[in-house]
Amino acid sequence: MNMNNSEKRITPVISVVVPVYNVEAWLSECLDSIIAQSISDMEIICVDDGSTDNSPEILKEYAARDERIRVITQENRGVSEARNCGAREAKGEFLYFMDSDDIIEPEALELCINDMKKRNLEYVCFNAVGFADSQDKVEVAERMNERYYTRTLNDKKVYTGKELFHELSVKTSVVVTVWSCVILRSAFIDNGLWFRPGVVYEDEFWMFSALMSMTRCSCINRVLYKNRIRNNSITQSKYTFSHSYGPFSAACDIREYIANHTDCINKEDNGNYEYKRIVTLQQIAVNRYRSLCEEEKAKRFDLAPDERTLFEQMVVYPSWIYKTLSVLTEEKQELAKQNAALQQEKEELLFKVKKLKRQKKKLKRRIEKIKESSAYCIGNVITYLPKKIKAMFAK
Numbered sequence: 001m002n003m004n005n006s007e008k009r010i011t012p013v014i015s016v017v018v019p020v021y022n023v024e025a026w027l028s029e030c031l032d033s034i035i036a037q038s039i040s041d042m043e044i045i046c047v048d049d050g051s052t053d054n055s056p057e058i059l060k061e062y063a064a065r066d067e068r069i070r071v072i073t074q075e076n077r078g079v080s081e082a083r084n085c086g087a088r089e090a091k092g093e094f095l096y097f098m099d100s101d102d103i104i105e106p107e108a109l110e111l112c113i114n115d116m117k118k119r120n121l122e123y124v125c126f127n128a129v130g131f132a133d134s135q136d137k138v139e140v141a142e143r144m145n146e147r148y149y150t151r152t153l154n155d156k157k158v159y160t161g162k163e164l165f166h167e168l169s170v171k172t173s174v175v176v177t178v179w180s181c182v183i184l185r186s187a188f189i190d191n192g193l194w195f196r197p198g199v200v201y202e203d204e205f206w207m208f209s210a211l212m213s214m215t216r217c218s219c220i221n222r223v224l225y226k227n228r229i230r231n232n233s234i235t236q237s238k239y240t241f242s243h244s245y246g247p248f249s250a251a252c253d254i255r256e257y258i259a260n261h262t263d264c265i266n267k268e269d270n271g272n273y274e275y276k277r278i279v280t281l282q283q284i285a286v287n288r289y290r291s292l293c294e295e296e297k298a299k300r301f302d303l304a305p306d307e308r309t310l311f312e313q314m315v316v317y318p319s320w321i322y323k324t325l326s327v328l329t330e331e332k333q334e335l336a337k338q339n340a341a342l343q344q345e346k347e348e349l350l351f352k353v354k355k356l357k358r359q360k361k362k363l364k365r366r367i368e369k370i371k372e373s374s375a376y377c378i379g380n381v382i383t384y385l386p387k388k389i390k391a392m393f394a395k
Contacts, residue, residue: 012068013041014094014109015185017086019079020046024054026101026228031062031069033103039110044069045086046100050076055100080195080202083178087188095185097178101228108224112182115220119158123210125181126220127151133230141229149227151175153219161214166266169273176207180225187214196253200246204281205253212257212264241299244289248315251281285315 016034020027034044046059048071056073063069072085083097094113098104112124128149130141151173159167168174183193191213195202211217255278258264258271265271289297300311370376 012043012092015090015092016044017097018046019082020100021049022053023100038107047082047086048073049082080197096182103226105224121216122184122187123214123217126224128225130227137229155221159217161211164217165211176203199249200242201250204250241296244285247281248285251278
């Protein structure tokens with residue numbers, strides 16, 4: 001492992017850790033957004049995770065221009081190892097992990113740090129917006145923005161991590177992205193919040209265990225981050241066995257954490273949302289496994305015997321999930337039939353309404369013609385005097 005720049009430096013307020021792997025097209029934009037932060041008291045630790053493109057040269061160029069940037073080079077070990085490496089080297093009071101193809105707003109870190117210092121917080125999260133890197137990702141970005149990225153919390157309240165997780169779960173806005181929060185570095189170290197190496201969905205368990213460990217948390221209800229939705233990123237690439245194994249592994253880790261920390265269960269609803277998170281991850285693993293080709297599915301045989309047995313019980317042959325999916329499919333089909341019947345009834349009613357409107361117009365025209373006729377005028381003259389006499393008697 002190689003490191004540039006001298007170790008002689010004043011302890012910064014915040015350490016920004018950026019794992020880098022083959023992102024030459026977007027790396028400069030990312031680094032520029034960090035350098036442009038309204039707070040300058042920071043160190044920027046870029047961990048080159050064995051890039052084979054021009055990323056290392058870009059890092060060297062930026063490190064030469066800005067003494068706050070440190071570049072650490074390691075063999076390709078994955079994003080979790082890169083983050084762990086950066087966190088071990090970090091000296092700042094606060095810690096922030098950023099993805100190397102994204103953009104952070106200029107005032108983001110200063111807002112977070114000021115809020116954390118003012119209210120003695122260990123953890124603060126903020127909102128993000130997804131943007132498409134290509135036309136074929138526009139729909140994905142819109143869907144993410146509509147259903148996922150935005151949290152709506154009481155930003156005046158200080159939550160415990162358990163309360164925050166529960167509140168986010170109730171509002172269906174648990175955002176499991178490490179780049180949407182700033183954490184106190186001592187809390188990261190003391191609670192052993194290292195990332196699990198070698199798995200996709202590494203943010204899932206990290207976010208769960210981080211929140212369950214915190215005592216003072218809050219949220220900034222502002223969009224402070226732009227997440228690039230692009231092809232060939234870890235989450236947007238074609239599914240492989242790792243995309244099924246990742247959520248399975250996260251589900252197992254969360255289940256084990258709950259077993260060892262029974263106090264993390266929310267007593268008001270008997271841990272409904274904590275266990276629901278496990279079920280959600282298991283369903284993701286099942287759905288992704290079912291979409292794999294046979295060659296990718298066969299990679300489960302590479303797992304250790306005990307883990308393979310558990311994987312097959314939870315993902316390959318999860319009878320209860322298939323039963324649930326079957327029931328949901330039947331319900332969906334029934335709802336489709338009901339919807340079709342309602343649609344037909346609606347069309348029939350619309351046809352009747354149009355028919356009545358046409359009849360009304362015809363009657364109106366007939367009445368107008370009658371009023372214009374000489375017979376109608378004579379009738380008015382003949383009935384005028386009787387109507388007047390009747391009105392007088394009525395009074």
